[in-house]
Amino acid sequence: MRKCYFDHVGTNPLHPDVLNAMMPYFKEEFGNPLSVYDLGIRARDAIEMAREQVASLINAKPSTVVFTSSGAEANNFALRGIALAKQSHGKHILVSKIEHHSILNSARFLEKSGFAVTYLPVDKYGSVDPEVVKESITKETILISIAHASSEIGTIESIKEIAAITKERNIIFHTDAVATTGNIPVDVRELGVDLLSMAAHQFYGPKGAGALYVREGLRIVPLLYGGIQEGGRRAGTENVPAIVGMGKAAEIAKNEINKRIEHCKRLRDRIIEGALKIPNIYLTGHPADNSDKRLPHHTSFVVEFIEGEAMLLMLSMKGIYAASGSACSSKALKSSPVLLSIGIPSALAQGSIVFSLGIDNSDEDVDYFLAEFPHVISRLREMSPFA
Amino acid sequence: MRKCYFDHVGTNPLHPDVLNAMMPYFKEEFGNPLSVYDLGIRARDAIEMAREQVASLINAKPSTVVFTSSGAEANNFALRGIALAKQSHGKHILVSKIEHHSILNSARFLEKSGFAVTYLPVDKYGSVDPEVVKESITKETILISIAHASSEIGTIESIKEIAAITKERNIIFHTDAVATTGNIPVDVRELGVDLLSMAAHQFYGPKGAGALYVREGLRIVPLLYGGIQEGGRRAGTENVPAIVGMGKAAEIAKNEINKRIEHCKRLRDRIIEGALKIPNIYLTGHPADNSDKRLPHHTSFVVEFIEGEAMLLMLSMKGIYAASGSACSSKALKSSPVLLSIGIPSALAQGSIVFSLGIDNSDEDVDYFLAEFPHVISRLREMSPFA
Numbered sequence: 001m002r003k004c005y006f007d008h009v010g011t012n013p014l015h016p017d018v019l020n021a022m023m024p025y026f027k028e029e030f031g032n033p034l035s036v037y038d039l040g041i042r043a044r045d046a047i048e049m050a051r052e053q054v055a056s057l058i059n060a061k062p063s064t065v066v067f068t069s070s071g072a073e074a075n076n077f078a079l080r081g082i083a084l085a086k087q088s089h090g091k092h093i094l095v096s097k098i099e100h101h102s103i104l105n106s107a108r109f110l111e112k113s114g115f116a117v118t119y120l121p122v123d124k125y126g127s128v129d130p131e132v133v134k135e136s137i138t139k140e141t142i143l144i145s146i147a148h149a150s151s152e153i154g155t156i157e158s159i160k161e162i163a164a165i166t167k168e169r170n171i172i173f174h175t176d177a178v179a180t181t182g183n184i185p186v187d188v189r190e191l192g193v194d195l196l197s198m199a200a201h202q203f204y205g206p207k208g209a210g211a212l213y214v215r216e217g218l219r220i221v222p223l224l225y226g227g228i229q230e231g232g233r234r235a236g237t238e239n240v241p242a243i244v245g246m247g248k249a250a251e252i253a254k255n256e257i258n259k260r261i262e263h264c265k266r267l268r269d270r271i272i273e274g275a276l277k278i279p280n281i282y283l284t285g286h287p288a289d290n291s292d293k294r295l296p297h298h299t300s301f302v303v304e305f306i307e308g309e310a311m312l313l314m315l316s317m318k319g320i321y322a323a324s325g326s327a328c329s330s331k332a333l334k335s336s337p338v339l340l341s342i343g344i345p346s347a348l349a350q351g352s353i354v355f356s357l358g359i360d361n362s363d364e365d366v367d368y369f370l371a372e373f374p375h376v377i378s379r380l381r382e383m384s385p386f387a
Numbered sequence: 388m389r390k391c392y393f394d395h396v397g398t399n400p401l402h403p404d405v406l407n408a409m410m411p412y413f414k415e416e417f418g419n420p421l422s423v424y425d426l427g428i429r430a431r432d433a434i435e436m437a438r439e440q441v442a443s444l445i446n447a448k449p450s451t452v453v454f455t456s457s458g459a460e461a462n463n464f465a466l467r468g469i470a471l472a473k474q475s476h477g478k479h480i481l482v483s484k485i486e487h488h489s490i491l492n493s494a495r496f497l498e499k500s501g502f503a504v505t506y507l508p509v510d511k512y513g514s515v516d517p518e519v520v521k522e523s524i525t526k527e528t529i530l531i532s533i534a535h536a537s538s539e540i541g542t543i544e545s546i547k548e549i550a551a552i553t554k555e556r557n558i559i560f561h562t563d564a565v566a567t568t569g570n571i572p573v574d575v576r577e578l579g580v581d582l583l584s585m586a587a588h589q590f591y592g593p594k595g596a597g598a599l600y601v602r603e604g605l606r607i608v609p610l611l612y613g614g615i616q617e618g619g620r621r622a623g624t625e626n627v628p629a630i631v632g633m634g635k636a637a638e639i640a641k642n643e644i645n646k647r648i649e650h651c652k653r654l655r656d657r658i659i660e661g662a663l664k665i666p667n668i669y670l671t672g673h674p675a676d677n678s679d680k681r682l683p684h685h686t687s688f689v690v691e692f693i694e695g696e697a698m699l700l701m702l703s704m705k706g707i708y709a710a711s712g713s714a715c716s717s718k719a720l721k722s723s724p725v726l727l728s729i730g731i732p733s734a735l736a737q738g739s740i741v742f743s744l745g746i747d748n749s750d751e752d753v754d755y756f757l758a759e760f761p762h763v764i765s766r767l768r769e770m771s772p773f774a
Contacts, residue, residue, distance in 0.1 A: 101613045321422070
């Protein structure tokens, strides 16, 4: 049976060159980067090379990249680290309603600690209106966090426009770029953000490595206290192999990004076109022809009369792997807050499904998928009490 | 040139069987553990198997093991998670003066957040007196954290006795067992602790994996917010290969621990006996014959008239890798707070050196070391203005 891995927003397979780059650090190069002898120095040098590679991918200086264990950690670090560093200037934070759980739940934690949080609405495509951001700012606002793109509906936000607003008002601006880094160009100078989160496993790097870009000169309170790793900004013995892997993945992503975009876009457009021929299925997020507003490797739908979970299971029996909303909440069988925020009725939101593409996918995968998907839907609708 | 890696408290080489166990999860088994399809289920199952293996090593139930990215994260999580969960009962915390930086700096962070922290003294061997713990408890005390053993001076603390005191008074007791887990028996039921931190790379497992044992029924506030990973206690896409590696390393440690102890103890005693023949060199921590008070793989000395850093560098040119105090602060050229706490004068504390052994060391390593070490000291003393 053909295997079609269409869940690249869930996680990516590791690029073979990335694994090759990591291997020495699982073997002879096992030193602790803080040790003074050659074994330690080589581990430290490897980390610094990875820092340069990651910095280069986002057009930043190496010293602005702080490695973390995941994108979620980077998001927690950004929100809480800036909230604590800036609390004497005010205690108000803005986030959108469709942020990742690691942002929303960090925001809720901050609410319990005496901060006020405004959850900004989005339009029917999931876009945050920069005007709404502007109107929601108060004298107390210290921090705004809006994701670069949503992994659930593929919507790319107007980060540059929002950054211009925050800069004028001296408010710190963070963007969760976990869904975009390595998949579309991410340039911190062009975007104008102060902080930006990344996760290696979203661009063919390893799990266990993420990073937070922290603009030069911006003070942030650490989330993990301890030793002097990461310039005192993030303690814990460095996960050297994973960091090396993230660096290599960043280097490859930088070289290949245009090829990736072109490849994935073509497959994406075929999936959207084919899927929308099925009755009672709707695209969520921006249409594909609005190409600067939708992730090139992302398709997302709601299918009437069917539950997403059932689709996932039946598709997986056909070797097709997809997601229904965010992987981080896929076991919590609630309607997706993202879909409710863009106005999808709760019943319809149950039929959510996301197909996300990668460099390992081919036209044959899409052919196979387009042949099987309508049958899966028909079968499930036959079984459904709602159809 | 012979290579003698005597810095096992810095980090360990990865056990080859551990790497073999990890490899499939870098290749075909790359799924996100939260995905509902087979690839995700197998990743989830692998994590649960690792949880059983780690739990078995410390005689705990699997559900009490929460994976983290490092021992430092586990320590931060324990202190801040319990402080927040219990703050309505009181805001006083006890730690010893010789805790790891991840404990001390977390405690300082809590002080800034309105908690009171008492830093308990230790005796000349680095032992915390349970009577001093008892006397330092106030009505406000909610949490006590004392490391199972010090990686700097090898001293094993009287955890069981301290746990009995805390249990009587309904105070939560955490122990940082990063230096002990996998190196000496660690049994959470016998020790009677409520929380216990571990790091895989300290027992031939990978960097990037740690864990916190949280006693059944004990509420802890998460440090990392986000998805539903680790039962909602620790968010972020799981580092599946590293967790699998930690599980395998725990399984091997459980099987081999007696052999390891015997092997390392013998080499350790040879090093201590041989090194103490050099004039003006002193053992720190407990003498080796007090065998339940000193880590079996640990030797530590202060050498008069010489700086630790210089010894490290000259030894490394001979292929001998050692540490001078904690790796996490080795680049910060200050006298070790641990050595000052046990009454070593500041000047003498500069000559600190730690040799820690592992299963990869042999009698020939020790022969070579004992032949070279006196020459290194003589050479450095010839160059020293203090000698």
